[in-house]
Amino acid sequence: MKEPHCKSLSRKMSDYIDGSLDPKTLAKIKSHFKDCRPCVAFFKTLQKTVGALGALKSAATLPRKAQGGLREKLKSLSHGN
Amino acid sequence: MKESELIERSKAGDVEAFSQLIRNYENKIFSLAHHVCAGMPSDAEDVYQETFLSAFKNIKGFKNRSNLGTWLYRIAANLCWVRFRKKKREPVVSILDRHRTDENEVPWEFKDWFPNPEEVSRKKELQEAVVKALSELPSDYRLVVTLRDIEGLSAEETAKILKLSIPAVKSRLHRGRIYLRERFEEEFKEKVK
Numbered sequence: 001m002k003e004p005h006c007k008s009l010s011r012k013m014s015d016y017i018d019g020s021l022d023p024k025t026l027a028k029i030k031s032h033f034k035d036c037r038p039c040v041a042f043f044k045t046l047q048k049t050v051g052a053l054g055a056l057k058s059a060a061t062l063p064r065k066a067q068g069g070l071r072e073k074l075k076s077l078s079h080g081n
Numbered sequence: 082m083k084e085s086e087l088i089e090r091s092k093a094g095d096v097e098a099f100s101q102l103i104r105n106y107e108n109k110i111f112s113l114a115h116h117v118c119a120g121m122p123s124d125a126e127d128v129y130q131e132t133f134l135s136a137f138k139n140i141k142g143f144k145n146r147s148n149l150g151t152w153l154y155r156i157a158a159n160l161c162w163v164r165f166r167k168k169k170r171e172p173v174v175s176i177l178d179r180h181r182t183d184e185n186e187v188p189w190e191f192k193d194w195f196p197n198p199e200e201v202s203r204k205k206e207l208q209e210a211v212v213k214a215l216s217e218l219p220s221d222y223r224l225v226v227t228l229r230d231i232e233g234l235s236a237e238e239t240a241k242i243l244k245l246s247i248p249a250v251k252s253r254l255h256r257g258r259i260y261l262r263e264r265f266e267e268e269f270k271e272k273v274k
Contacts, residue, residue, distance in 0.1 A: 014255040020236070048197065049262040052211050053230035059208060060115035062108050066126040070107075070133055071100060077137060078096040 005032070006039050017047050084149065091140050099137050106150055107133070109232065110157050116227045117161040119216035124164060132157040154234075154242045158224050165220040207269070214264035222257040229254050 009029055015021045016029055033040050082101065090098030107129070114128035135156050136143075143152055200207060215223060228239045229250070240250045 011255065014251065014258055018236070045266070046258060046262050049258055049265055050230050051197070052207075052265065053215070053226065053261070054233070056116060056208065056211060056215075056231050057112070057233065059212075060108075060112040060125075062111040062129070063126065066111070066129055067107065069126075070130045073130065073134055074096050074099065074137060077134065078094060 006036060009039065010042060013043050013046055016043070017050055085145060088140070088143065088145065088149065091137065092143075096137075099133075099140070102149075103133055103136075103153075106153050109150070110153055113154065113157050113227055113232060114161060116212075116215065116231050117158075117220065117223055118164070119212050119223070128157055128160045128164065131160050135160070151238060151241050154228070155244075158228075158242055161224065162220055210265070210268045211261075214261050214268065217264065218257055218260060222253050222260070225250055225253040226257040226261070230258070 009032055012021060012025055012029060016026065021029070033043070082098075084102065084105075087098045087102040091102055110132050111125065111129045114125040114132070115122075118124035118128060132153060136153055143149070215226065218226065224243060225239060225245075228234045228242060229236065234242070236247050236250050236254075239245075240247045243250070245253075
């Protein structure tokens with residue numbers, strides 16, 4: 001495959017990962033993957049990038065101190081302070 | 082008590098009702114603030130608190146037909162954005178333009194060097210590398226990437242929250258992912274053997 005074709009398809013790879021590609025483009029990419037290993041590697045690493053970000057979902061724990069502080073501030077607002 | 086009832090009571094100034102109302106949302110809002118204010122924990126706590134204080138003050142203007150989660154995310158995203166602009170943390174020349182996101186500069190040789198998502202969630206060191214790379218993205222892109230890829234919202238929800246078109250969300254998301262992929266490549270090629 002020619003490089004420009006790879007580059008134009010690379011712009012569609014986020015849509016591929018997100019499952020929002022139209023069937024025609026999807027078929028074109030799948031067919032291209034059969035004989036373009038760099039594109040397959042690019043796709044896999046982009047997909048893993050998205051996976052690595054998803055792995056952060058449960059990484060943030062709301063500190064109790066901040067939660068308690070918010071409740072205190074809300075109470076003082078309701079008392080018109 | 083139903084959410085609609087809690088909203089009505091909150092509109093009447095009932096703090097207890099509002100406290101119950103936000104229980105389903107506060108972890109999500111803190112998570113957004115935590116990832117957008119990557120590496121600045123006190124900013125994340127401030128954004129979390131300011132979001133709900135602002136929501137309580139303005140809940141009378143909330144339209145019952147709207148989605149409360151979207152409304153809260155919008156307040157939080159705006160607070161994050163204002164905070165970054167105020168502190169002038171954004172680079173004058175976009176990091177995205179310095180890196181090889183221009184299609185003419187992309188080297189077309191790729192190898193699958195990447196750790197699996199399971200490894201990232203298991204290994205603290207890898208997780209820290211992801212957070213660090215995320216913190217280097219300009220905030221406009223970081224907001225989109227966080228809402229879509231970390232919080233798992235749809236393109237439509239993200240567009241509503243950030244008041245962007247869906248093509249603009251998709252474009253920022255793709256550019257953000259490409260930038261992070263390159264940063265991870267630099268980081269993980271050494272660490273993952």
